[in-house]
Amino acid sequence: MFLLHKVDSTVKKMKSHAANLITMCNMSFGGASIMATLNESYNYAVLFIFIAAFLDRYDGKVARKFNQESELGKQLDSMGDIISFGVAPALLMYEFVLVDFGVAGMFMTVLYIACGALRLARFNVMESTGYFVGLPITAAGTLLTFSFFLTHVLSPVVYMFLFFILAILMVSTFTLKKV
Template sequence: MSLQGVLESTKKKCKTQLANALTLTNISLGAFAIIHTIKGNLELSLLLIFIAALADRLDGMAARKFQIESELGKQLDSMSDIISFGVAPALLIYQAGLAPLGALGAFCTVLYMVCGAFRLARFNITESSGYFTGLPITAAGCILTLSFLGNTFFSPLVYLLLLVVLSFLMIGNFRWRKI
């Protein structure tokens, strides 16, 4: 192999690792958000989820720009999304307002996570056609996380309704064009 070939191969590997590093940053931030939610640091959890959203956006941009989209990257991205935009926001809202509702609050929290996982699995087996089917989990997670800012104003029932609506929007069959 020529020096030029070695340089091109090395350059492509570095670009691939950049996208994967951003995806791993996303999942790490989501995991830290979960830990901080458990510890009661809800504001820090909110911040970490939004930084994870930025990392998620950047990893997709890097993969498309460098034309390094791969099946591994797609699966890794979904695993990070379920942590950062499924589990982390749901636990944040559970801690912030749903815990007083007992089993009903816990059930709706888990429903949101399950619907997010279903949405990601369906996305991974569906051919990309320039459309989303259902609300992407990243959008649902950011909406849910953003709702935390209304914590002092919202009753637990508002959070309950929001979780249920977002859950069904994620698994809905409506289609809308990707931006």
């Protein structure tokens, strides 16, 4: 009987931490992407961001499935998002494309990250309505990362505009229905 109780208790603990563990994995892949970028391993950096996006897709679903949604999980998810979809893609594309623009490239990179952080903070203090307000940072970061595959056909100047447009879309007030 004691053994069954212990197993049941362990399963409950695992369920209660599953979503946060997935979020921590998302965050870890974002961190790994940053390190890959710093080591000029750009293809790995892209791969790690896409893995983070896959994990980010499921942390909320797991939390809802196990009825484990929490304020801690919400905050942790936002911290993971700023790393994996804010800093990691911005640093990747800065190093790969915008570094030659000097201070202007740095400004656009920091603007993108700051707008992503503002968007996440705004999301965390708003009541859930079934709609996103502004472009979610996960979408912006994934789009920015996907643009890595277009660097051989797009002018670097396009990336200055892309950073700016994504930054503005994240802090704008248009609404998108959650899917």
